[in-house]
Amino acid sequence: MSVNLKDLLSRQVARFVERRADWDAFADARKEPYKRAQHRYIGAGASGKADSTVIPADHFTLSVMFVPPGQGNAPHTHEVEEVFFILSGKVAVFFEDETGNRAEATLGPWDCVSCPANVIHGFKNVGVEPAYLQVMLGKGKPDLMTYADAGLQQRRAEHLSAR
DSSP, X not given: OOOOHHHHHHHTOOOXXXXXXXXXXXXXXXXXXXXXXXXXXXXXXXXXXXXXXXXXXXXXXXXXXXXXXXXXXXXXXXXXXXXXXXXXXXXXXXXXXXXXXXXEEEEOTTOEEEEOTTOEEEEEEOSSSOEEEEEXXXXXXXXXXXXXXXXXXXXXXXXXXXX
16 A cells, blocks of 8 residues: 655644643643643643644653643653653652652753653642643553542543533
C-alpha cells in the first residue's frame, strides 16, 4: 500500500501556535494553588478531554503544561508512568506515600523526573517566572488521574459531568 508522505506528515505535525491553553483541563486547574494550563500535542492525555487537534497515539501522550509561579498540581496517581521534563522555570517535584511522607527534588531546565505508575506524585513552580513542563504518560489514552485528596477526587467527577 502506497502512503502519501506529504499527507501523512501534515497529520503528524502539531504546531505550538495552533495549541490552545486549556485552563479547565483538570478538576483542580483553576483552584489555588493548582492553576495551570495544558497544551495538548499527542494522544488523549490524562484530562479525558476530546481534542481534534492532537496527533493520535497508541503508546504515549505528550503535552506542555504552563504553570504560573507558586502553582502546581495536586498529589495524584496514574496507572502508567508519567514524565515531567522541565523546559523552563524552577519546579519542585515530589513523591508521596499513603501516610503523607514526602520526598522532594527541585528541577530546572532540561531536568526530568519519571514518576512510576501508582506512586503519588506532583509538582509546584517554586521559581519567580512561569514554568513550562513537557508531560508524557505511558499510554495513548490513560485513565484519568486519581487524586490523593478525596475532595479533589469528588471535584473530578463533577468536572467530568459538566462537560
